Amino acid sequence: MKKINITSVVLLIYLIVMSVIGWPGNKPNPDWTQYFLIIGLTLGVILLLRFVQIKRFKSREKLRNERGLSKN
Numbered sequence: 001m002k003k004i005n006i007t008s009v010v011l012l013i014y015l016i017v018m019s020v021i022g023w024p025g026n027k028p029n030p031d032w033t034q035y036f037l038i039i040g041l042t043l044g045v046i047l048l049l050r051f052v053q054i055k056r057f058k059s060r061e062k063l064r065n066e067r068g069l070s071k072n
Contacts, residue, residue, distance in 0.1 A: 008050045
């Protein structure tokens with residue numbers, strides 16, 4: 001499960017860095033709605049990816065346990 005945590009943390013750090021780089025504060029008329037919408041959607045995708053990774057990990061473990069029990 002550590003690999004899932006590392007992936008999630010790296011993606012969150014990437015999101016923070018990209019948010020700082022794309023900060024629209026020095027534009028004459030910044031579009032704050034679009035800025036925060038993109039950040040929110042990206043955060044949602046990261047959380048969805050984490051959910052899918054955890055689900056895959058659990059199903060793999062279950063399959064391994066079933067195979068291990070059937071061999072004995």
